[in-house]
Amino acid sequence: MAHAHKLEIFRGAIKFKSNRQKIWGVLILLSIVTAIEVILGIYKPEVLMGDILGMKTLNWIFILLTIVKAYYITWDFMHMRDETPALRRMVVWTGVFLICYIVFILLQEGGYIETVYRDGFIKQDGY
């Protein structure tokens, strides 16, 4: 079975000679990203502790780096890069859409309950 793998990452900025070489390349990338996460997690630089959109900048960075890792695991380890666009979209968009939906609803409502606990107040008519 001849399997043609796409051997480029970063939109062609890094090209590998063989699939095996690409695997090691992706491992290095994932290790670097994990190392950055751990170092940031231990030292927690003061600059990144400010709030952006209701969450610490550092937490946004962590989530972003996690999605970067998830992308390379799916695209290169699970060979999503080599699947047809239809299969890729079927799997990715279904997941992304439903996950965004549930995360938004639950976090929004969690935040709301927190304000009720904090202020001890719910707006109502007729009192």
Add this chain to the structure above:
Amino acid sequence: MDRTVANTGTEGKTWGGGNQPLKASYGKLMMWFFIVSDALTFSGFLAAYGFSRFKFIGSWPIADEVFTHVPFIHGNYPMIYVAFMTFVLIMSSVTMVLAVDAGHEMKKTKVTWYMFLTIVGGIIFVSSQAWEWATFIKGDYGAVQTNGGNTLQFGKYETVDGEEVFKRVALDEFAIDTPQERVRQESRTGVWFLSEGSLPPYTVDEVYNGLAANEDLLVRTQNINEEGEKTVLSREESLKQLKRDGRLVVEGANLQVNEYGKSNFAGYFFFITGFHGFHVLSGVVILIIIFFNVILGTYEKRGSYEMVEKVGLYWHFVDLVWVFVFTFFYLV
């Protein structure tokens, strides 16, 4: 055969059947769909964790203070061990993808070795998680739970490198043990249908007496202050709150109580990492089955190592989930 199969004259046409628009085999496609549904299950769990956390955003435990241990080494090393676990799992993903690659080239010995390494990685990960659980359940300092669901922890200020740092103090170091009547109720000693778990090592009064006797000890609550740290109470306030609200002495964590803070936190920790650990465990079992099939030459005879590819997809997915669990339990 010819007699029972009707030819429709549409063979080879787009809608004539036998067409594979996704260019993936049935098995791989179904594995992808299983992964999508499993991913949604895990996102549901993690989103529920986020829900509870947002609900108690001002008093949620800080992960760096909970997971600080490394096997065989004493001291405070937050993150290090989970980082190691993450690396082990990513490494086993690499050996798995190398096994798949060797399978494409039909190299049986290489597939065998890479699968073996993957299984070893999986076993190391599951054992690490078992150790992590054991440490979490055992706890280290102990705390007092209050009537209002707060967790009071104990410690004192010490000067380290010219800086005032709050150091936790274990209950064993200051609680004053006094003889008492209370014994554990077991079903064989009293009413046959009533029993209780093991009693806490100290009563709240013994802890209070210990606190009163040690002038430098302070209480730390679970509320997070403006600097993003847990609030430490003044001396009078410490004594007052422990006396007024203290209900139960807790050591370690289980599904009811938790010395690290919100008891919900332990519940989610056990449930989500447990569900993930169960995935890893079943992944190891499936890998072992396929490992033996590889050795027996099943796929060599079949002419394709696609089965290795399918279990590989599952194994990478388990790694993928861990990446998210790692972020949301230990980093964020």
